[in-house]
Amino acid sequence: AELELSKTGWLLDITKLTLGENIGEGEFGAVYEGDYMGQRVAVKTIKCDVTAQAFLQETTVMTKLQHKNLVRLLGVILHKGLHIVTELMTKGNLVNFLRTRGRTVVNSAQLIRFSLDVCEGMEYLESKKFIHRDLAARNVLVSDDSVAKVSDFGLTKVDSKASDKAKLPIKWTAPEALRKEKFSTKSDVWSYGILLWEIFSYGRQPYPKMSLKEVKDKVEAGYRMEAPEDCPPGVYPLMRLCWEQEPRRRPGFSKLREKLEREMSKLSSE
Numbered sequence: 167a168e169l170e171l172s173k174t175g176w177l178l179d180i181t182k183l184t185l186g187e188n189i190g191e192g193e194f195g196a197v198y199e200g201d202y203m204g205q206r207v208a209v210k211t212i213k214c215d216v217t218a219q220a221f222l223q224e225t226t227v228m229t230k231l232q233h234k235n236l237v238r239l240l241g242v243i244l245h246k247g248l249h250i251v252t253e254l255m256t257k258g259n260l261v262n263f264l265r266t267r268g269r270t271v272v273n274s275a276q277l278i279r280f281s282l283d284v285c286e287g288m289e290y291l292e293s294k295k296f297i298h299r300d301l302a303a304r305n306v307l308v309s310d311d312s313v314a315k316v317s318d319f320g321l322t323k324v325d326s327k328a329s330d331k332a333k334l335p336i337k338w339t340a341p342e343a344l345r346k347e348k349f350s351t352k353s354d355v356w357s358y359g360i361l362l363w364e365i366f367s368y369g370r371q372p373y374p375k376m377s378l379k380e381v382k383d384k385v386e387a388g389y390r391m392e393a394p395e396d397c398p399p400g401v402y403p404l405m406r407l408c409w410e411q412e413p414r415r416r417p418g419f420s421k422l423r424e425k426l427e428r429e430m431s432k433l434s435s436e
């Protein structure tokens with residue numbers, strides 16, 4: 167993997183990197199703000215060598231995926247483990263963005279805009295036959311100009327949260343994926359429905375006050391979350407479509423984008 171990356175120019179020069187403030191904590195190490203040849207970047211550090219090797223494999227996948235709604239990978243640096251260098255998303259993750267600003271600052275049109283941003287990023291991944299497996303608002307980041315982008319794609323296969331059944335993000339994972347580890351674009355669509363609920367509830371934890379065991383059992387039996395307060399009337403039915411028990415009955419991301427675009431134009435013609 168190292169050789170392949172160096173040939174294709176994804177191996178970056180550590181002497182051109184200046185590390186700045188710590189801006190987050192990842193599962194495998196800290197995330198820093200930084201500067202790479204005049205560009206503001208985020209640097210994710212992975213200290214453990216074994217994990218670093220697995221991530222390195224996956225970053226070769228990431229280099230092939232480029233879209234305006236995916237957090238862009240600039241490259242990697244091999245130094246004391248692995249440094250993954252991506253574009254800096256100054257407004258942080260979508261959960262914190264919505265929680266700290268709330269209804270008084272962020273209106274429904276902006277929420278639909280974020281939903282469309284994520285949907286377009288996922289439509290692209292779908293077209294590349296790529297399954298994310300850990301789509302959630304915490305893995306969506308917001309740029310300086312308030313564009314939402316999907317992050318952590320390509321890393322989920324080595325991420326223990328996704329590969330170790332015991333650590334699956336229960337509240338975001340489709341029933342068939344929980345039951346028989348059957349992941350597909352349609353299980354990503356389920357997660358996208360949960361993400362829509364997070365967006366329109368301004369960053370609330372899904373299934374409030376329910377335990378993981380309760381969520382697993384009740385969802386399997388047909389229980390679904392109610393519409394978030396003040397959710398635009400056309401949006402909740404989209405969540406319900408994403409949460410069809412039968413994966414085949416869930417829409418794909420292209421269909422979802424069309425429906426969201428209709429909701430957006432309804433708002434602007436009001």
Ligand code: ADP
Nearest residue numbers: 190191192193194197208252253254255258259
């Ligand atoms: P992990 O997936 O290992 O938990 P994340 O990639 O989610 O780690 O990073 C943890 C936190 O660091 C994020 O929630 C976010 O606040 C911050 N972060 C990660 N990548 C970036 C980035 N490119 N720009 C700005 N902040 C980032």
